[in-house]
Amino acid sequence: MNHEKLSAGKIISLSLMLFAMFFGAGNMIFPPMLGHLSGYKFFEGTLGFVVSDAGLSVLGIAAIVLVGSKLDDLGKLIGPRFAIFMGALIYLLIGPFFAMPRTGTVAYEMAVIPFTHGEGGIWASLAFTAAFFGLTYVLCRNPNKLVDIVGKFLTPVLLLSIAVIFLVCVFHPFGEVGEPQGEYAEIPFFKGLIEGYLALDGFAALAFAIVVINSIRDMGVKKPERIAKYTLIAGILAGAALGLVYLALGFVGSQTSVGMSFDNGGQVLTAVVEGQLGRFGNLVLGLAVLMACLTTSIGLASSFSDYFHDLRPDWSYRRILTAVCLFSFAVSNVGLTTMLQFTLPALVMVYPPVITLVLLSFIKRYIGSSPLPYAMAMVFSFVIGIFDGLKNAGLSLGAFEKVLDVIPFYSLGLGWMIPAAAGAVIGLIIRKAAAR
Secondary structure: OOOOOOOOOHHHHHHHHHHHHHOOHHHHHHHHHHHHHHHHHHHHHHHHHHHHHHHHHHHHHHHHHHOOOHHHHOOOOOOOOHHHHHHHHHHHHHHHHHHHHHHHHHHHHHHHHHHHHHOHHHHHHHHHHHHHHHHHHOOOOHHHHHHHHHHHHHHHHHHHHHHHHHHHHHHHOOOOOOOOOHHHHHHHHHHHHHHHHHHHHHHHHHHHHHHHHHHHOOOOOOOHHHHHHHHHHHHHHHHHHHHHHHHHHHHHHHOOOOOOOOOOOHHHHHHHHHHHHHHHHHHHHHHHHHHHHHHHHHHHHHHHHHHHHOOOOOOHHHHHHHHHHHHHHHHHHHHHHHHHHHHHHHHHHHHHHHHHHHHHHHOOHHHOOHHHHHHHHHHHHHHHHHHHHHHHOOOOOOHHHHHHHHOOOHHHHOOOOOHHHHHHHHHHHHHHHHHH
């Protein structure tokens, strides 16, 4: 019996596990808003979203497999201290800074607000999120069983809900598909590409890679090249599934692009579901989203606490868990729309250097083990990312904007690519000169 070869059934099982890891309730709210804003160009916009969300997730996991087995191994291309800094930053981003508070906010906006008729305000939000993160804290003491049980039923319920909403909108359109707004009118694909950062799956992939690798090893695969192969196959299948779901949700959102106004994708989806399926439809969707948010919150809180407890054993798991739940509770009450306004500029700054390191890891054999080319490429891409972030925050760069426009692809939000490549080349030249 060849233990190094996985059957089609095991590959599908692995792909479904990957899909469930990446697909949370947050992934449901961005494509509908994208569709709402992009109108009849929703396909191009959603395709860009798929590339930066699902595409970066697959590349991130593959990069980890190439350099080792966990997130710190990627950071060690630059150095042990940087590996700790990078690991801590990514866990903060997918933990209390953005992703974890978002679970409480999305759960409130999709599972509670549709049934309150606009009443309750901040006090209802405070009460709900206090209960939500309090339950997260309690269940994080033994999360595995709950997440496994709920996850096996939750993902099919969410997918079935989306399929029903999509089919209803195909045969009985909710509204007209209108003109694209803002940058979606001129560069829909690249605008969707930037919006894909919001799902945070590109970062989550780096943190979750060890789970995928261990699962493949548990199936009897030991050779690194085969682990990489099966990881890539499962990632492509999971990415394709994510793409189909995003396209369906983008199509649904596009039917709200005429005569309607929404602040975020949660409002878009809630309006469509209530209009097409009534309050019962919103009840089913709201409960599914609530459970999805809760299991995601448990997974993020426990993995965050585990990581920092391993990093600092003198900090107890329970103390870290308490801090992350309290912090997430506070941040979650700023509101989903406000949270997203702060999130995207920050992610636009941070994503380019991380993507740069991921891409360079694929050509490590040509670059070598010297940290200088990797470090300089990340620094150059981060500098451009700062300006992109300020631009996304709506801050004027004045006359300096004309200088930045000279950089290839800057107007598309990808101005960091050429500087990153230049940084790597300069680093290689300096390294060779120093060796002489």
